[in-house]
Amino acid sequence: MTAEPLHRTDNDHVIEQGYAAYTEADHAIWQDLFMRQSNLLPGRACAEFMEGLQGLGVVADKIPDFEALSAILMRTTGWRIVAVPGLIPDDVFFRHLSERQFPATYWIRRREQMDYLQEPDVFHDVFGHVPLLMNPIFADYLQAYGRGGLKALSLGALPLLARLYWYTVEFGLIKTGNGLRIYGSGIVSSFSESRYCLENNTPLRLGFDLERIMRTRYRIDDFQETYFVIDSFDQLFDATAPDFTPLYERVAALTEINPSAAISNDSLIAISP
Numbered sequence: 001m002t003a004e005p006l007h008r009t010d011n012d013h014v015i016e017q018g019y020a021a022y023t024e025a026d027h028a029i030w031q032d033l034f035m036r037q038s039n040l041l042p043g044r045a046c047a048e049f050m051e052g053l054q055g056l057g058v059v060a061d062k063i064p065d066f067e068a069l070s071a072i073l074m075r076t077t078g079w080r081i082v083a084v085p086g087l088i089p090d091d092v093f094f095r096h097l098s099e100r101q102f103p104a105t106y107w108i109r110r111r112e113q114m115d116y117l118q119e120p121d122v123f124h125d126v127f128g129h130v131p132l133l134m135n136p137i138f139a140d141y142l143q144a145y146g147r148g149g150l151k152a153l154s155l156g157a158l159p160l161l162a163r164l165y166w167y168t169v170e171f172g173l174i175k176t177g178n179g180l181r182i183y184g185s186g187i188v189s190s191f192s193e194s195r196y197c198l199e200n201n202t203p204l205r206l207g208f209d210l211e212r213i214m215r216t217r218y219r220i221d222d223f224q225e226t227y228f229v230i231d232s233f234d235q236l237f238d239a240t241a242p243d244f245t246p247l248y249e250r251v252a253a254l255t256e257i258n259p260s261a262a263i264s265n266d267s268l269i270a271i272s273p
C-alpha cells in the first residue's frame with residue numbers, strides 16, 4: 001500500500017467541496033437515499049462493500065466531508081477523495097485514478113431525482129464508489145484501471161476499455177457462497193436496479209470474460225440487459241493485469257455484441273434460489 005501525496009496539476013478540475021454551502025435540505029436528501037439503500041443492501045451487496053461502508057463510518061445523517069473520508073481511506077488503502085464539479089475529461093479522470101485520487105462530484109441531486117439521475121452526484125460517487133476503495137485488491141484494480149486508461153487513450157482504444165469499467169466498477173456482480181451479490185456502484189446506489197439485477201429473469205448474467213465485455217455495448221438510459229459476474233476480486237485483478245495492446249487489436253476486428261443478445265459459448269449464470 002502506497003499513500004500518494006495529493007497531486008495537483010494545472011487542469012486537474014479539482015475544486016473545494018464547499019461543505020458549509022450544503023443546506024439542511026441537501027443533507028436530508030442524502031439521509032433519505034442512505035437509509036433506503038442501507039435497508040436494501042444487506043444480503044444483496046457483497047461483504048466487501050458492506051464492510052467498506054461500515055469502515056468509513058459514512059454516516060446516515062449528513063453528506064460526508066471528503067477530508068474526513070480521505071483520512072480513513074488514506075490509512076486503509078492510500079486513496080483520497082478529491083471534489084470535482086461533475087464529469088471531467090477522460091485523461092484527467094484517468095490521471096486522478098492512477099494517483100489513487102477518486103474524483104467525486106460535490107453536489108447532491110434534487111428531491112425529484114431520488115430514483116433516476118443522468119449524471120453522477122455525490123450520493124452515487126461517494127456511497128456507490130468509495131466503500132470498495134477500502135478493499136486493498138479493488139483499490140489496486142482501480143489504480144491499474146487509471147493507468148490502463150491513459151494507455152488506451154494513446155492507443156485509440158478507449159471505447160473498449162470503457163466497457164470494462166461499465167461492466168465491472170459500475171455494474172458488476174460477484175459470485176459468493178450465498179449466491180450472487182452486487183459490487184457495482186451504479187447498482188448499489190440505485191434503489192430499483194439493486195433488486196432488478198438479482199431478481200429479474202430478463203437480463204443475461206454471464207461469467208466474467210474480458211474479450212466478451214470489450215465487445216459488448218451498454219445502455220446508459222435503462223437497467224442493464226447484461227451483467228458480468230466475477231468469482232472474486234482477485235480474478236478481476238489478475239485477468240486485467242496483462243498488457244491489453246494485443247487484445248485491443250483482436251477485439252477491434254470482431255463484431256460488437258448487442259447487450260440484449262446472448263452468443264454461442266456464453267455461460268449463463270442462474271439467479272440464486
Ligand code: CO
Nearest residue numbers: 120170185186
Ligand atoms: Co460511477
